Amino acid sequence: MKLIKWTGLVIFLAAFSLFTGVFFLSQFKLTNEVLEETIADESKRNAFSKEAATYKGNEYASNFVFVRELSATFERVNEKALKTYSISEAEINTLVERSSGDGQIEFSLSLIDELFGGEDEINQYKRKTFTDYGNWLDGRQFNTAEELKTQLTNVVDNIRKYGIINQKGFDKYQVKNLKYAIAKASSYGPVKDQPILFIFLTFIASIIGALLYILPKVKEGPPGIKNNRIYFDPMKNVGWLGILTGTYLIAFYIFLYYYPEYMTNWIIMVDPVSFFLKGSAGGRFFLYGFIYTLCILVMGVRMIIKYRHSKYQIIRTISVMFFQTAFAFLIPEILLRLNKPYFDFKNIWPLDYDFFFNNELDALINSGGLGIFMLGWGIGLILLGVPIFVYFFGKRWYCSWVCGCGGLAETLGDPYRQLSDKSLKAWKVERILIHFVLVFAIVMTAGVLYTYFTGVSEIFGFSTYSIRETYGAWIGAGFAGVVGTGFYPFMGNRVWCRFGCPLAAYLGLVQRFKSRFRITTNGGQCISCGNCSTYCEMGIDVRWYAQRGQNIVRSSCVGCGVCSAVCPRGVLNLENADEGSRFNEPILIGNDSVKLSQ
Amino acid sequence: MKKIVIIGNGISGITAARHIRKLSDHQITIISAETDHFFSRTALMYIYMGHMKYENTKPYEDWFWKKNRIDLLRAYVEKVDFNSKSLQLANGDTVPYDDLILATGSKSNKFGWPGQDLKGVQGLYNFQDLESMEEHTQGVDRAVVVGGGLIGVEMVEMLMSRNIKVTFLVREPSFWNIVLPPEESDLINRHILEHHVDLRLSTELKEILADDDGRARAVITNEGEEIKCQFVGLTVGVSPNVDFLRDSELELDRGILVNEYLETNIPNVYALGDCAQFRQPFPNRRPIEQVWYTGRMMGEAVSRTVCDIKTAYKPGIWFNSAKFFDIEYQTYGHVWSQLKENEDQFYWEHDSGKKCIKFVFDKNDRTLLGINTFGIRLRHEVFNRWLSEKRDVNFVLENLREANFDPEFFKRHEEEIVESYNAQHPENQVILKKGGLLSRIFA
Known part of the structure; x- marks a missing residue:
C-alpha cells in the first residue's frame, strides 16, 4: 500500500515537473505567415514586419527573450508612428508665430490647412486629426503666446495618445493581445507537434499519480476524522512546502492574468481538448478552466475519502464537483460550439462582476430567445434565487455546494482550512473589507449600466470605463485570483470568500437577518x-x-x-x-x- | 471590593473568575504554575496528534483577561497561611487574599510499581506531561499503556498517531467496564482492536524494567510476560492535587472537603472541581467528580456565593461524553455497568457493530432512567427534558426522531430501533412518530 502511494507521488511529481518545464520548453520563430495570421491591418502589419526584420526567421529557445523582442518591436513601431504622424514642436511654434500679429493672438483652423496643405498621406493625417481634436480652438483669442502654445501642445498630446497610437501604431490592449497571439503562433517544437502526447505526460500522468497517492488512504484505518500530524506537516502549517506551493500559485495567477504571452505553450497543449469541446482553439481561460476542473475533481476524490464517514460531506463534495464540471466548464464550451453565448448558469452577479457589461448584455440580447432567457435567469438568481434559497438553507446552498470558488476551496483548499485567522481583529477587518468590495461592485455596475443606457461615460468626473477596469484588475484578478487562491497555503482556503467576495457579502447579509x-x-x-x-x-x-x-x-x-x-x-x-x-x-x-x- | 485569589487556571477556576467578574467589581487574581493562559485540558491529546497547536486550545484570546480585569499570575503556591490569609509562592513572594478559591485539579495516580519513576514513564494530565511525552516518545517505536479508562484510550490513540505500536494493558476483563455495561464495553473492545492496538484484557502491570540509562525498556505483566517498549503510559486514574495543603487547618480527605456551597471548613475558602470532595455526595453521584462539565458548573455556583448570593451547587441530570478513536459516546441520566434491582434495559446495536443505543428504565413504571449512545448523536436538551419529566421508555421511543442530532443526510435508525424494541416487547408496542426529510426542512 505504501509502495503504491510513493509510486503515485513520484509519478505526480515527475508529471508536474514536466508541466512546469513545458512553460520553459518553448521555441519561437517569427515568420510572415505568423504576422499575416495575427495582425489584420495591412499597414500596421507592414510597419511591424519592417521593425521585426532584424530577427524575423530567427529561432528563439526562451519565451522571455522572444517576448522581450516583441515588446521592443511594438515600442519601435509606436515611436516611429509618432515621429511620422505627430505635429512637431517646431510646427507648433510656427503655428503660434502665425497666430500672433497686431499685439493680438488669435488661432484659426485655416492655419492648419495652410501649414499642412500637402496632399500626401502625412499632411492629410495631420490636418484631419488636428481638425478632429482641436477644432474648438478655432477663433479663440489668447493673452500670451505661451497660453496658445500650451493649448496646442495639449491637443497634439491627445492626438499622440488616442489617435496615432491607435490608428498607426498599437495601443496597450492591442499590444497585450498581439504579444500573446504572435507568441502562440510563432511557437514550434515538441509541444506543438505532439500536444496530445504532452497532455498524457503532464495532465493524465498527474491525475494517475495523484489518485495512486490518494486512493490508498481508504485502507489507512476506519472512517473517521483523520487530522493526525497536520500541524507537523511543512505543507499544511506554512512550512517550506507550503511557502513553495503558495509562491507557485501566486506566480501562476500573475502570468495568467497579466502576462499570458509567456504561457502559450501550456495553452497550445490543451488546444486539442478545446477543439474537441467547442471546435476552436482555447485561450488562457480555457486552460485555467481545464486545470481548475481537474483540481476540483481529483482533490474532490481526496475530500470524499477523508470525510467518508460523513454523508453530508460526501454529497456536498459530489455537488461541487458536478457544478464545476458541468455548469462552469462543459456547458459554456458546448454553448460556444452551438454558436450561443458563453454562459455559466450558476454564476451570480456580483461575483460574476461583468454580467452587466455592455458587451455581455449585447451578446445575450442579440442571441434570441436563449439569450433573453439567460439574461432573465441571471437576474432571477440575483433577485429571487439568493434570498429564497438563503432563507431556507443558509448561504451554504451556494458557497459550499455550487460555487466554483467554493468548490476549489473545499477540495484543493481543504488541506489548508486550519490556517484561517480566528482572532477578533481578523473578524473586524473581514467585515470592513468584504462590505467595501460589495459597495465597490455595486457602484461599478451602476456606472456601467448608466453608460449602457445613456451613452455617457463619465459620472462626477470619473470614467465608468476606468472604474470597471480598476475593479477587474484589482478585485476580479488580483483579489479573487492571485490572493484568493495563491494565499491558500498562507491564510487558509477561503481568503477571497471571507474577505473579498461581494456575492458572499450579499448572501451573508440575508443569512444574518432573514434565514x-x-x-x-x-x-x-x-x-x-x-x-x-x-x-x-x-x-x-x-x-x-x-x-x-x-x-x-x-x-x-x-x-x-x-x-x-x-x-x-x-x-x-x-x-x-x-x-x-x-x-x-x-x-x-x-x-x-x-x-x-x- | 475584596481581593479574590483563585489557585488553578483550569475550567473550574476560570469559570468562577469569569462569573465573579460578571457579578461584581472584586479584584480577581488567578495563579497557575502550569501555563500563562487557560487552555482546554481535554484538548491536550490533539496537540500531540498534530490536530491543533497549543494556541488553538485556548478558549479565549490573550487580550480577554486584561479587558475583563482578571489578573493572571504564573507562580507555584507552596503553602497557604489560612490565619494571615496569604499564600506563600515558590519564588518567595507572598500573596494576600480576602477570599480564596482552590481549583487545583488532579495529579496522575501511581501505585508503587517498581520502575514507575523511570525516564519515559508517565501519566497524562497537565501541560508538562504533554511536553514530557513529546520529549520521551521521540524515536520510540513501541509503547505500553496501562489502565483501561478514558485517558488510557486517549493516550493509545495519541501514540498510534505517531506510528508507535502500542500494547494496552487493561486490568478488567473488558474495556472501562466499571462504567460501561458489557455490550457497550465490548463494542469499544472491538473498535480498539480494529485500530490494531495490542489490547491485553485482564492483564496487570507488575514491573517496569530499566535500561542502562535509567530509561524504560520493557514491562513485565502479572502473567510474567515481558513486553519490550521505550515508553510507558500510566493512566490509572487521578487524585486531587492537594499535597501542598496537607498538615494545615484545612480539612481534607482524598480531596478538599466541602459542603453543597463549596465552602471548606475555613471561612472565605472554597474548593471546587477535581480537587473538591463533597462531605455529603449527591444521590447517585460520587463524592469527587473529575469531569469537565461538573467543574464548570461548580465554578458557576461558587461565583454567586463568593459574590454574596449564596447558591448551592445542585447538579442537574447527569450527562457525559467521550470519543474512543472514531466512535463518539454520549450518556444522559444513569446507565450503570450492571443493571440495578429495579431496572430493565433495551439495547439495540447496528449491524456494523459500531453504533448502539441503550435505554435503561424502571421495571415497574417503565420510566426512563438513562441512555447510552455510541455512534449516534443525541440532543442534550431533549433528553434533559424527558428525564426531568420522567417520561417512560415508550414515549421516548415514539419521539426518538426529535432527539436525533446527527448531521443532515446521515443514515437514521429510529425505525430499526423501534422495530427491534417491538419485537422484544410484544406487550408494549411503540409507533414511531413521523418526521421525514421534507418535514424537517420545512418544519
Missing part, C-alpha cells in the same frame, strides 16, 4: 477543545459560541459542516428550523443551581 439556518449547539456538552474553531475555514471562532451554548448565526458561515464533523463530542449541528429559535439565550444545560446567562 432559517443556524448551527445548533448541543446543550452543555462542549469541552472547549477548539477543533471546531481550528478547522473553520471562515475563521469563525465557533468554540466561543459552543462553550456558552449559543447557536451560531454568522453572516460568513458557508455551512461546510466541518466544525460538526471534527467535534469529538457531537456538539454542533447545521440545521434549518423556524426563525424564532435562532437567536437563543446562551444557557448551558445541566446545572440546576442556577440558570446563568453565559
Whole structure:
C-alpha cells in the first residue's frame, strides 16, 4: 500500500515537473505567415514586419527573450508612428508665430490647412486629426503666446495618445493581445507537434499519480476524522512546502492574468481538448478552466475519502464537483460550439462582476430567445434565487455546494482550512473589507449600466470605463485570483470568500437577518477543545459560541459542516428550523443551581 | 471590593473568575504554575496528534483577561497561611487574599510499581506531561499503556498517531467496564482492536524494567510476560492535587472537603472541581467528580456565593461524553455497568457493530432512567427534558426522531430501533412518530 502511494507521488511529481518545464520548453520563430495570421491591418502589419526584420526567421529557445523582442518591436513601431504622424514642436511654434500679429493672438483652423496643405498621406493625417481634436480652438483669442502654445501642445498630446497610437501604431490592449497571439503562433517544437502526447505526460500522468497517492488512504484505518500530524506537516502549517506551493500559485495567477504571452505553450497543449469541446482553439481561460476542473475533481476524490464517514460531506463534495464540471466548464464550451453565448448558469452577479457589461448584455440580447432567457435567469438568481434559497438553507446552498470558488476551496483548499485567522481583529477587518468590495461592485455596475443606457461615460468626473477596469484588475484578478487562491497555503482556503467576495457579502447579509439556518449547539456538552474553531475555514471562532451554548448565526458561515464533523463530542449541528429559535439565550444545560446567562 | 485569589487556571477556576467578574467589581487574581493562559485540558491529546497547536486550545484570546480585569499570575503556591490569609509562592513572594478559591485539579495516580519513576514513564494530565511525552516518545517505536479508562484510550490513540505500536494493558476483563455495561464495553473492545492496538484484557502491570540509562525498556505483566517498549503510559486514574495543603487547618480527605456551597471548613475558602470532595455526595453521584462539565458548573455556583448570593451547587441530570478513536459516546441520566434491582434495559446495536443505543428504565413504571449512545448523536436538551419529566421508555421511543442530532443526510435508525424494541416487547408496542426529510426542512 505504501509502495503504491510513493509510486503515485513520484509519478505526480515527475508529471508536474514536466508541466512546469513545458512553460520553459518553448521555441519561437517569427515568420510572415505568423504576422499575416495575427495582425489584420495591412499597414500596421507592414510597419511591424519592417521593425521585426532584424530577427524575423530567427529561432528563439526562451519565451522571455522572444517576448522581450516583441515588446521592443511594438515600442519601435509606436515611436516611429509618432515621429511620422505627430505635429512637431517646431510646427507648433510656427503655428503660434502665425497666430500672433497686431499685439493680438488669435488661432484659426485655416492655419492648419495652410501649414499642412500637402496632399500626401502625412499632411492629410495631420490636418484631419488636428481638425478632429482641436477644432474648438478655432477663433479663440489668447493673452500670451505661451497660453496658445500650451493649448496646442495639449491637443497634439491627445492626438499622440488616442489617435496615432491607435490608428498607426498599437495601443496597450492591442499590444497585450498581439504579444500573446504572435507568441502562440510563432511557437514550434515538441509541444506543438505532439500536444496530445504532452497532455498524457503532464495532465493524465498527474491525475494517475495523484489518485495512486490518494486512493490508498481508504485502507489507512476506519472512517473517521483523520487530522493526525497536520500541524507537523511543512505543507499544511506554512512550512517550506507550503511557502513553495503558495509562491507557485501566486506566480501562476500573475502570468495568467497579466502576462499570458509567456504561457502559450501550456495553452497550445490543451488546444486539442478545446477543439474537441467547442471546435476552436482555447485561450488562457480555457486552460485555467481545464486545470481548475481537474483540481476540483481529483482533490474532490481526496475530500470524499477523508470525510467518508460523513454523508453530508460526501454529497456536498459530489455537488461541487458536478457544478464545476458541468455548469462552469462543459456547458459554456458546448454553448460556444452551438454558436450561443458563453454562459455559466450558476454564476451570480456580483461575483460574476461583468454580467452587466455592455458587451455581455449585447451578446445575450442579440442571441434570441436563449439569450433573453439567460439574461432573465441571471437576474432571477440575483433577485429571487439568493434570498429564497438563503432563507431556507443558509448561504451554504451556494458557497459550499455550487460555487466554483467554493468548490476549489473545499477540495484543493481543504488541506489548508486550519490556517484561517480566528482572532477578533481578523473578524473586524473581514467585515470592513468584504462590505467595501460589495459597495465597490455595486457602484461599478451602476456606472456601467448608466453608460449602457445613456451613452455617457463619465459620472462626477470619473470614467465608468476606468472604474470597471480598476475593479477587474484589482478585485476580479488580483483579489479573487492571485490572493484568493495563491494565499491558500498562507491564510487558509477561503481568503477571497471571507474577505473579498461581494456575492458572499450579499448572501451573508440575508443569512444574518432573514434565514432559517443556524448551527445548533448541543446543550452543555462542549469541552472547549477548539477543533471546531481550528478547522473553520471562515475563521469563525465557533468554540466561543459552543462553550456558552449559543447557536451560531454568522453572516460568513458557508455551512461546510466541518466544525460538526471534527467535534469529538457531537456538539454542533447545521440545521434549518423556524426563525424564532435562532437567536437563543446562551444557557448551558445541566446545572440546576442556577440558570446563568453565559 | 475584596481581593479574590483563585489557585488553578483550569475550567473550574476560570469559570468562577469569569462569573465573579460578571457579578461584581472584586479584584480577581488567578495563579497557575502550569501555563500563562487557560487552555482546554481535554484538548491536550490533539496537540500531540498534530490536530491543533497549543494556541488553538485556548478558549479565549490573550487580550480577554486584561479587558475583563482578571489578573493572571504564573507562580507555584507552596503553602497557604489560612490565619494571615496569604499564600506563600515558590519564588518567595507572598500573596494576600480576602477570599480564596482552590481549583487545583488532579495529579496522575501511581501505585508503587517498581520502575514507575523511570525516564519515559508517565501519566497524562497537565501541560508538562504533554511536553514530557513529546520529549520521551521521540524515536520510540513501541509503547505500553496501562489502565483501561478514558485517558488510557486517549493516550493509545495519541501514540498510534505517531506510528508507535502500542500494547494496552487493561486490568478488567473488558474495556472501562466499571462504567460501561458489557455490550457497550465490548463494542469499544472491538473498535480498539480494529485500530490494531495490542489490547491485553485482564492483564496487570507488575514491573517496569530499566535500561542502562535509567530509561524504560520493557514491562513485565502479572502473567510474567515481558513486553519490550521505550515508553510507558500510566493512566490509572487521578487524585486531587492537594499535597501542598496537607498538615494545615484545612480539612481534607482524598480531596478538599466541602459542603453543597463549596465552602471548606475555613471561612472565605472554597474548593471546587477535581480537587473538591463533597462531605455529603449527591444521590447517585460520587463524592469527587473529575469531569469537565461538573467543574464548570461548580465554578458557576461558587461565583454567586463568593459574590454574596449564596447558591448551592445542585447538579442537574447527569450527562457525559467521550470519543474512543472514531466512535463518539454520549450518556444522559444513569446507565450503570450492571443493571440495578429495579431496572430493565433495551439495547439495540447496528449491524456494523459500531453504533448502539441503550435505554435503561424502571421495571415497574417503565420510566426512563438513562441512555447510552455510541455512534449516534443525541440532543442534550431533549433528553434533559424527558428525564426531568420522567417520561417512560415508550414515549421516548415514539419521539426518538426529535432527539436525533446527527448531521443532515446521515443514515437514521429510529425505525430499526423501534422495530427491534417491538419485537422484544410484544406487550408494549411503540409507533414511531413521523418526521421525514421534507418535514424537517420545512418544519
